[in-house]
Amino acid sequence: MQKSLSRAEKRQQKLDVILRNASKAFMERGYYKTSLDDIARMQNVTKPTLYYYIKNKEDILVKCEEVTCGRINEMLDDVMAEKVSGYDMLYNFITRYIPIITDDVARCHVRHRGQMEDPALAEKSIQNHKDIENRVREIIRRGIKDGSIRDCNSTILAILLFDSLNGLTSWYKSDGPVKEDELTSEVLKLVTEGVTGS
Amino acid sequence: MQKSLSRAEKRQQKLDVILRNASKAFMERGYYKTSLDDIARMQNVTKPTLYYYIKNKEDILVKCEEVTCGRINEMLDDVMAEKVSGYDMLYNFITRYIPIITDDVARCHVRHRGQMEDPALAEKSIQNHKDIENRVREIIRRGIKDGSIRDCNSTILAILLFDSLNGLTSWYKSDGPVKEDELTSEVLKLVTEGVTGS
């Protein structure tokens, strides 16, 4: 039991707990139906304590977004650095995107993306997502160029892909009947081959 | 200028206008950021007047759902009555689902489905959607049986399909750069053939 975590580390850990608990509550009851008192109670603290870690209620959404987009972009850096076909890149992206997006904080971010009341924050949030979408479009374009992906409208494909993947967040439960492996492989098969029968 | 609309007709028309205006506002600003005063103002009436047409704020969501699910189910009755392959049925469903779902009232329903505060209403809303999803799964199963659709997990496919289609509601604008025809054909090609290149 080492207690020798620095203050900054403990602080960070507590913030993480707040984000996780808040995300969970927002996903179950919705942002507006969840009060800061509710969230505080989940940590066994009182509401003003939260303000030591967050600027205001909206800031929780902003921080969930920072964490999630950070993870996705790191993953994309990694995936796009490999010297493989566009199709393989897309395949790797999907495979690695699913476990990232089925986390509570990520689900919370997806559900509330671009919905901040402060217009500047909302704008930034939308831009964050567009940036990620653009990177995926770049993958698709490479695939079309090298012939590994069918010639299609990369914008529409990217959007449809994100819609299905992000849609997972509203129904997929890691403890539910569908296993993550099966889910990933069904998604990949659908994206790859479509539905057409033999 | 015939003024001879029955009371019931005029009443229905006014309700429709309320639903359209409310849906639009809910989609732009969100449900909780839109007050009943805001909605009333859009009709040039005052808040209490709304209560002549709706039971309460939530009832707007319920009524949007009734209208939309009604339309979808009628369409499904129609599509499923035809004597064609499962694949063709799915194709027809998608083609006809897109124009239905890109209407403001339908978009409002999709975005708020299952989010009523009254648990009984929320439950019913979720059930309504499950019923529709089950009918589409039935189409998919028929397609798998007759060989026109690849053998796959019909549940996951139905969900992924609805995710992409319903996802349209959050970005597709009928006056935007993407034409409905192009959208429909890209969606169909993706669902049919997947992304794989030649």
Next chain:
DNA sequence: TTATAACGTTACTCGATAGTAACATATTTT
């Protein structure tokens, strides 16, 4: 023409909750 129901208004109540002020305690650092 009068009675009744439909439709609308103004002016209020009442609860919820985000955010804050002021104060208490623990923990580091000097």
Next chain:
DNA sequence: AAAATATGTTACTATCGAGTAACGTTATAA
């Protein structure tokens, strides 16, 4: 040990908005 800072509390303010009461006014029907 004393000073400074981090972390927490209780008790409050202030606002917003859903829903309602009470009261006109218009249109239909007897």
